[in-house]
Amino acid sequence: MTANSPALASAVADRTGFAPGRWLGRAVAFVVAGFFVVFFALPMLWLLFAPTKTARQLLLDNPFSVGTFQTLADNWAQLTQFQNGIIWTWLGNSVLYSGVALVITLVVTIPAGYALALTDFKLRRTLLITTLIVMLIPNTALVLPIFLELSAVKLIGSPLAVILPFSFFPFGVYLTYIYFSTSISRDLLNAARIDGSGELRVFAQIAMPLATPVIALVGFFNLVGNWNNYFLPFVMVPGRKSPVQVGLAELLSNVPLFNPTSAGSVTIDLPVLALATLVSVAPVLIIFLFSQRFLVTGMTAGGTKE
Amino acid sequence: MGYAFSSGYGILLLAFGVLPTLYAIFLAFTKNGAFVGFDNFVKVFGDYRFFPAVQHVAVYLVVWLVSLTLLVVLLALIVHGVRSRWLSTSVRFLYYIPGALAGASSVMLWLFVLDPTVSPVSGILRAMGLESFVQTVSIDNLPVIFTVIAFWTGAGGWIVIMYGALNNISADVMEAARIDGAGAVKTAWYIQIPMLRKWISYMGVMSLAAGTQLFVEPRVLSQASKGVVPPDYSLNQLAYLFAFRQGDFNGSAAISLILLVVAVGLAAIFVFRGGLFDRE
Numbered sequence: 001m002t003a004n005s006p007a008l009a010s011a012v013a014d015r016t017g018f019a020p021g022r023w024l025g026r027a028v029a030f031v032v033a034g035f036f037v038v039f040f041a042l043p044m045l046w047l048l049f050a051p052t053k054t055a056r057q058l059l060l061d062n063p064f065s066v067g068t069f070q071t072l073a074d075n076w077a078q079l080t081q082f083q084n085g086i087i088w089t090w091l092g093n094s095v096l097y098s099g100v101a102l103v104i105t106l107v108v109t110i111p112a113g114y115a116l117a118l119t120d121f122k123l124r125r126t127l128l129i130t131t132l133i134v135m136l137i138p139n140t141a142l143v144l145p146i147f148l149e150l151s152a153v154k155l156i157g158s159p160l161a162v163i164l165p166f167s168f169f170p171f172g173v174y175l176t177y178i179y180f181s182t183s184i185s186r187d188l189l190n191a192a193r194i195d196g197s198g199e200l201r202v203f204a205q206i207a208m209p210l211a212t213p214v215i216a217l218v219g220f221f222n223l224v225g226n227w228n229n230y231f232l233p234f235v236m237v238p239g240r241k242s243p244v245q246v247g248l249a250e251l252l253s254n255v256p257l258f259n260p261t262s263a264g265s266v267t268i269d270l271p272v273l274a275l276a277t278l279v280s281v282a283p284v285l286i287i288f289l290f291s292q293r294f295l296v297t298g299m300t301a302g303g304t305k306e
Numbered sequence: 307m308g309y310a311f312s313s314g315y316g317i318l319l320l321a322f323g324v325l326p327t328l329y330a331i332f333l334a335f336t337k338n339g340a341f342v343g344f345d346n347f348v349k350v351f352g353d354y355r356f357f358p359a360v361q362h363v364a365v366y367l368v369v370w371l372v373s374l375t376l377l378v379v380l381l382a383l384i385v386h387g388v389r390s391r392w393l394s395t396s397v398r399f400l401y402y403i404p405g406a407l408a409g410a411s412s413v414m415l416w417l418f419v420l421d422p423t424v425s426p427v428s429g430i431l432r433a434m435g436l437e438s439f440v441q442t443v444s445i446d447n448l449p450v451i452f453t454v455i456a457f458w459t460g461a462g463g464w465i466v467i468m469y470g471a472l473n474n475i476s477a478d479v480m481e482a483a484r485i486d487g488a489g490a491v492k493t494a495w496y497i498q499i500p501m502l503r504k505w506i507s508y509m510g511v512m513s514l515a516a517g518t519q520l521f522v523e524p525r526v527l528s529q530a531s532k533g534v535v536p537p538d539y540s541l542n543q544l545a546y547l548f549a550f551r552q553g554d555f556n557g558s559a560a561i562s563l564i565l566l567v568v569a570v571g572l573a574a575i576f577v578f579r580g581g582l583f584d585r586e
Contacts, residue, residue, distance in 0.1 A: 021489075022489065022490075025489070025490060025491070029384045029387065029490075032380065032381070032384060033381065033384045033385065033388075033397060036377075036381055036401065037397060037400050037401075039458070040400055040401050040403070040404055040458065040462065041400050041403075042426055042427070043404070043415055043416070043418075043419050043426065043458070044403065044404060044407075045426075046418070046419070046426040047415055047418075050418070050424075058424050059423055059424060063424070063425070063426035063427075063428070064426065107314065108314030108315045108318060109315060111311035111312065111314070111315075112311060112312040112314065112315035112316070114311055115307070115308040115309075115310075115311035115312040116308075116312065119307050119308035119311065120308065121307075121308030121309055121312075123309075124308060127312060127316065127319075129577065130319065130323070130324075131319070132573075132577045133570060133573045133574055133577055134319065134323045134573075135573075136511070136512065136515065136569075136572070136573030136576060136577065137515065137566070137569045137570060137573055138512075138515050138516040138518075138519045138569055140516075140519035140521055140542060141515075141519055141562075141565055141566050141569040142322065142323070142326055142327075142566070144330075144542070144545050144546070144549060144558055144559070144561075144562040145326035145327060145329060145330035145559070145562050145563075145566065146322055146326045147549070148326070148329060148330060148333055148549070148555055148558070148559055148562075149325055149326045149329045151555075152329065164318070164321070164322065165322050167318060168315075168318040168319065168321070168322040168323065170319070170323070173315055199307045199310075203311070224406070224408075225408075228407075228408040228409040228410075228411065229409060230409040230410045230521075230522045231521050231522060231542075235546070235549075235550075245409050245410045245411065246410070248410050248411060248414055249410050249414075249525075249526050249529060252414070252417075252526065252529055252530055253529060270418070270424060273414070274415075274418065277407075277411050277414045277415055280410075280411050281406055281407050281411045284406045284407075285403075285406045285407075287406075288402075288403060288405070288406045292399055
């Protein structure tokens with residue numbers, strides 16, 4: 001390579017920063033990335049401020065002005081008084097459904113991923129392939145078939161009709177399978193077996209302590225997905241048994257702006273609806289904030305083979 | 307021993323993966339328990355709402371997949387090129403955080419954003435000639451609106467995944483490209499994007515499968531707009547109406563089965579041909 005080759009020139013330019021074209025490129029990239037930061041962040045920011053304003057302020061003031069704490073308290077009171085505090089019932093239902101489902105998911109998913117990764121049995125390959133396929137089916141695709149099935153066995157309206165489908169989490173099994181097959185060798189387990197440990201002991205004392213990261217990951221995806229699920233609980237547990245996501249849509253029909261026919265009955269102001277939206281996602285939002293680091297450090301969601 | 311460990315999951319897989327599918331197949335081909343061949347499908351296809359719904363979903367899918375693919379790859383490349391670690395992490399987090407508002411909450415938030423009277427971007431809406439919520443959600447705008455909502459909620463996750471995949475490209479390859487004088491655009495076009503191909507197709511297949519299932523967005527918008535957004539806009543809504551309004555479980559099962567076959571087909575093609583999952 002000679003001194004005046006374009007390659008070297010541009011390498012030098014890169015180091016010295018003397019390249020107008022490249023700077024223009026950077027500027028464009030910066031603007032695009034910046035535009036999308038605004039696009040993603042702006043609605044969230046608006047949502048944080050909206051509940052501190054009155055309905056009138058929401059309409060007339062600058063969208064990003066901050067109201068008063070007193071107004072926030074009033075909106076909160078209006079939300080919690082709506083139908084005698086049904087928001088608490090909805091939140092309680094959400095906690096019950098996603099909480100119990102989380103426990104069941106972990107109890108069945110982790111051993112299953114372990115078995116697929118580190119033991120041999122006849123149906124192993126069948127189970128693995130079925131898991132992969134079901135994992136890639138969007139969960140909404142199975143909602144109506146599951147509804148039809150559960151209504152045939154008269155389970156509609158029972159908490160089980162939500163909890164059990166929530167606990168079926170093939171993606172978690174796949175994550176666990178990937179984790180165990182890459183992080184633990186069969187030799188290690190065999191060594192423990194030769195030392196006289198039973199299978200349960202091998203699992204509980206060798207595999208489980210190493211599995212903490214994947215347990216957290218499976219728990220995270222399961223909880224977030226279930227908390228935000230709308231379609232499944234919407235068809236399975238209507239009315240007072242709804243979780244908060246379904247309840248939120250219910251609140252909507254009491255907002256006069258969106259539904260003129262409800263004028264006269266108990267109504268919900270827009271800032272109250274915004275507050276309800278915020279409350280409904282608060283738990284997930286908090287989990288997101290705390291898991292910030294592992295969420296963005298290039299987690300490849302289980303697909304890679306490294 | 308493998309059976310004991312996987313039995314709990316196996317039962318759930320049977321109960322909520324395999325059995326509902328089989329039962330939907332049974333319902334779709336019977337009426338009152340008697341085999342009727344393709345009658346239910348003929349009836350569903352003949353329904354005046356069916357083809358409009360197919361069309362709606364198809365138009366949405368085109369808009370959604372094209373913009374998702376282009377923008378996610380572009381943004382992942384840009385964010386990956388950011389040298390400052392702190393900045394790169396913060397930007398990724400900002401892109402990702404709306405993912406916390408999946409489902410009804412994100413649609414609810416977008417109700418506000420799309421209503422020119424309260425919207426934080428009412429200026430932009432008005433500039434486009436949209437003066438009221440009903441105007442904004444008119445049926446021709448819906449594919450774009452659903453795309454914006456879905457992108458807002460889900461793109462961040464994909465950007466993070468693509469970013470991770472870009473990180474897996476070996477430093478040697480990138481260094482070689484740089485020494486050969488390839489700029490950012492050429493490197494992206496000839497090296498990074500080809501190496502992302504598997505992930506891009508993964509995103510495409512997953513989003514295609516998920517997009518056909520469109521339900522919560524039109525459902526909530528329909529509720530909010532008092533029917534300006536029709537209650538039978540998407541196929542899943544139609545399947546829902548068959549089961550819940552008309553009490554026609556067989557027709558509902560027929561539509562669900564069509565959607566399920568599409569989803570399973572895409573998934574199976576991807577598992578067997580996509581190369582992302584072959585470990586054995």
